[in-house]
Amino acid sequence: AVCVAPLTAEISTSGFSRHKHSILKMDEAVLTIKNELDTELVVSWMSERCYQCLYQQLGLVPAVTSPGQPSSVDFVVNTQHEITLQINSTPVTLDLCTVPFHFGEHGNYSLWVKNLNDSSVVNCSVVTDADPINSYIRECHTHKCIHKLVNVTFSLFSVSISLVIMVFVNYGGGRYWFFRHESWNGLTVADLVFPWFVFIMGTSIALSINSQLCAGSTRCSLLRKVVWRSLQLFIIGVLIINPNYCQGPLSWDNLRIPGVLQRLAWSYLVVACLDLLVGAWWSPGIDILLYWPAWLCVLLLEIIWLCLTFLLPVPGCPTGYLGPGGIGDMGLYVNCTGGAAGFIDHWLLGENHIYQTPSSRVIYATHMPYDPEGVLGSINSIVMAFLGLQAGKIILHYRDLHTSIMSRFLIWGLLLGAISAVLTKCSTDQGFIPVNKNLWSLSYVTTLACFAFVLLVLVYYTVDVKKWWSGAPFYYPGMNSILVYVGHEVFEEYFPFRWHMVNSQSHAEHLTQNLVATSCWVFISYVLYRKKIFWKI
Incomplete structure (x- = not known):
């Protein structure tokens, strides 16, 4: 096969560069710091x-050379999240001011550091010299934007749609930061x-095994298929x-x-083995106690x-x-990324x-390898997956009883949501076990399973x-x-x-390319479906 080098370089977001840029990359802005102080x-x-986190040094700005002519230095700053700038004097480290600001992509800004009427008081103020572009969906607050995008994703939830979104995200998601994995919590x-x-895979296991048993397959033959299929996937x-x-x-x-x-x-x-083995011991009955x-x-x-x-x-x-x-x-704890999870993988x-x-390098500047699929x-x-299996069991035991199925989905969603609230204390970082994809923490599972059950109600009501x-x-x-996934x-x-691409620093061009690529796989799968070609393992 002919190897093709990536057409666009990855953009480092773990720090800021001290140099002038005539052409900014995505997620970057120019900040000119103008110093009117004599230090x-x-x-x-x-x-x-x-x-x-510790503050990281952005750079030095020389003292003023002559009255009325401030010294200035240009920096390139990241625009994905709000940052806090800290201004200190030298040689005596004195905290002069702290400025929180969310810079806009490709904007030009000036930060003036000067004395007011009282020479002992330092004033720091940010001025917008050139407006940022609107390619980063700034018409709403970042968290509100994510909330809207998540709601759109919710309405499309199913195994196939999860796969399509996974393909889109893997292709880059338009290089928007909210289509990248969170750096940590x-x-x-x-x-x-x-x-x-994974959840829907568990649901599919329940439905698939039930249908094959009804078709006359033995549990031993299904166990062999499960083992062989798992080995092939691996x-x-x-x-x-x-x-x-x-x-x-x-x-x-260096094989991962x-x-x-x-x-x-x-x-x-x-x-799948749990479902086959347990199903062999118990006759049909209540969907949980059974x-x-x-x-x-699973609890063990x-x-x-x-x-x-x-x-x-x-x-x-x-x-x-x-x-x-x-x-x-x-x-x-510089070398403690992931705690026990990271230690076990290294060992x-x-x-x-x-x-x-790992994504922890983006914001936390970690240096250790860490595997989110460890x-x-x-x-x-x-x-x-077992919670997904439980959803499948509900469908099997209460088939055609739509109200019973949806009410049980909602009860599971409420229960798992309550567990998540306790584990996280309804916060990002302050809980007993924060929501963390890198760790696949318990609260991450309960939170996403809560969403899954609620969304399954919407999909079930809409489709079935x-x-x-x-x-x-x-x-x-x-x-x-x-x-589709392998391809x-x-x-x-x-x-x-x-x-x-004509402009590799354009979110619009990346978004177009990623949508076209994802659509191609949807079209390919449609053609294969019409021709009754299915690759199964």
């Missing part, structure tokens, strides 16, 4: 999304898709999805072992996760640490066999009860989900999924 200034910065649109896919993930063949032949020295398909394979194996041995196994797994997470000693780190390390927690898999560029988090992905929507065109990718990863750098 040199040290300028530092911190992102609002960085919890308990919290949620973006990108963090919603994978757990929903091999495809390790040998086809993870490697970058443009960097040379496949080598064990965890991954998305590997996580799906493990979750599918455990949950499967208490399986629930007992969750206890193992809690014990390892909060009790396992990690060298050089506090026991039970859930933080990102790096500059977080005031820089006290079992080795540093060269896990993900090398070993410890796989336990909670099993819990997520009222029949207002058939699911097209998103129905078709779900019929060839493995082909979009393997052919990501090839036309028509990617082409040379």
Whole structure:
């Protein structure tokens, strides 16, 4: 295969550069700091999304050279989140002022540092010299924008749509930050898709196994198929999805072992085996009490996760640490990214066999490899799939009783939402167990499962009860989900999924390219569906 180099370079958002830019990249603005004081200034910065972080130095601004002629230095600042600028004097470190500001993309700004009538009082004020462009959806507050985007995503929830959104996010999502994974605690649109896919996979397991048993298949034959299918998923993930063949032949020295398909394979194996084995022991009855041995196994797994997470000693780190390390927690635990989860992956898999560029580098400036699909988090992905299995059992046990099905979905959603509220204290960083996709924390699972049950009510009512929507065109990718997922990863750098852009720093062009690429896979899956071609493992 011919290797094609990426057409656009990744933009570093872990810090700011001290140099003039004639052409700004995406998510950047120019800030000119003008100093009217007779002392040199040290300028530092911190992102609002960085919890308990150290300030990082942006640069130095010389003292004024002559009255009326302030010294000035240009800096390039990031526009994704609000930042706080801290101005200190030298050589004596004195905090002169602190300025929080959310810069707009491609805007030009000036920060004036000067004395007012009282020479002992320093004034710092930001002036907009050139308005930012509107490519970053600034017409509403950032969190409100995310809320609206999440609501749109909610209305389209199903396994096929989860797959389509996953493809769109993997292609770049227009290079908007809310289509990238959160740096540590919290949620973006990108963090919603994978757990929903795992959830719906669990639902599909219940429906699929039930239909095959009704068709006459034996449990032993289905167990063999489950094991073989899981093994195939794992091999495809390790040998086809993870490697970058443009960097040379496949080598064990730097082969990443965890991954998305590997996580799906493990979750599918455990949950499908639980369903087959428990179903063999109990006759049809109540949808929860019927499967208490399986629930007992899942609760035991969750206890193992809690014990390892909060009790396992990690060298050089506090026991039970859930933080990102790096500059977080005031820089006290630089090499503790992920706590027990990171330690277990390094111990079992080795540093060269896990993900090398985690999202924690973006804001927290971490340097350690950390894998968001690591070993410890796989336990909670099993819990997520099992909750999806529970949704499938509700559909099977109360078939055609629409009110019973929807009411049980809502009860599950309410229960899981209450658990999430307790675990997180309804906050991003202050809870007992924050919502964290990198860790696949317990609150992450309960929160996303809560959303999943509520959204399943909407989808069930729209598609199955009222029949207002058939699911097209998103129905078709779900019929060839493995082909679409593997294909979009393997052919990501090839036309028509990617082409040379006129302006690679334009969100609009990236968004167009990513939408076209995603639409191509929907069309391909539609053609395969019409020709009755399905790739199943």
